[in-house]
Amino acid sequence: MKFFADTANIEEIKELAETGLLDGVTTNPSLIAKTGQDFIKTIENICSLVEGPVSAEVTALDHKMMIVEGEKLSKIAPNVCIKVPLTWDGLKACKALSSSGININVTLCFSATQALLAAKAGASFISPFVGRLDDISGNGMGLIEDIVNIFNNYPDTLSTEVLVASIRSPLHVLESAKLGADVVTVPPNVLKMLASHPLTDKGLSSFLADWEKTGQKII
Numbered sequence: 640m641k642f643f644a645d646t647a648n649i650e651e652i653k654e655l656a657e658t659g660l661l662d663g664v665t666t667n668p669s670l671i672a673k674t675g676q677d678f679i680k681t682i683e684n685i686c687s688l689v690e691g692p693v694s695a696e697v698t699a700l701d702h703k704m705m706i707v708e709g710e711k712l713s714k715i716a717p718n719v720c721i722k723v724p725l726t727w728d729g730l731k732a733c734k735a736l737s738s739s740g741i742n743i744n745v746t747l748c749f750s751a752t753q754a755l756l757a758a759k760a761g762a763s764f765i766s767p768f769v770g771r772l773d774d775i776s777g778n779g780m781g782l783i784e785d786i787v788n789i790f791n792n793y794p795d796t797l798s799t800e801v802l803v804a805s806i807r808s809p810l811h812v813l814e815s816a817k818l819g820a821d822v823v824t825v826p827p828n829v830l831k832m833l834a835s836h837p838l839t840d841k842g843l844s845s846f847l848a849d850w851e852k853t854g855q856k857i858i
């Protein structure tokens with residue numbers, strides 16, 4: 640399973656990229672606004688830090704302008720992936736841009752039939768938002784299960800990767816992996832939570848206390 644960072648914060652991305660565990664980055668207009676930085680420059684910077692796909696979202700609502708914006712954003716770097724919303728216009732833009740070889744991430748997906756349409760429109764990634772569904776008492780992980788099962792029924796014709804978005808906790812990551820989702824995009828704080836366990840901390844301090852008693856040093 641691939642791990643993307645769901646942030647536009649350069650410092651956070653730098654730190655995560657150093658681990659070698661980062662396969663890509665997703666941004667959206669809200670994450671860009673949070674940085675207070677220039678959109679194009681921010682995407683350019685992120686693309687220089689990460690080899691994998693970096694999602695940059697269009698803000699136009701009609702497909703013709705989405706295509707113009709998508710073409711402009713795709714010129715920033717070869718690893719830019721254009722994000723379009725799951726609307727009729729977004730699907731039209733997805734079809735046109737993907738047909739000209741540009742990678743597309745279709746975002747704001749909340750149903751399996753929406754995901755199916757995005758796959759048929761040639762999306763490289765479909766982004767179902769699990770946290771926002773859970774927020775309204777929906778079943779975020781149930782949606783992932785449905786999409787993964789549907790895509791698995793058509794391995795020869797649907798090659799879109801399921802990118803689980805709006806992740807709020809380590810449990811969302813665990814469940815995504817169990818269901819066979821292709822990618823999770825995770826906020827940096829949640830990504831760090833994945834590495835921590837109280838028994839690891841406890842075990843490490845007792846190992847170090849015992850090591851002190853030996854009076855030895857490795858270097």
Ligand code: G3P
Nearest residue numbers: 645665770771804805824
């Ligand atoms: O990748 C989409 C994600 O940023 C949305 O997350 O937490 O705003 O629902 P959230």
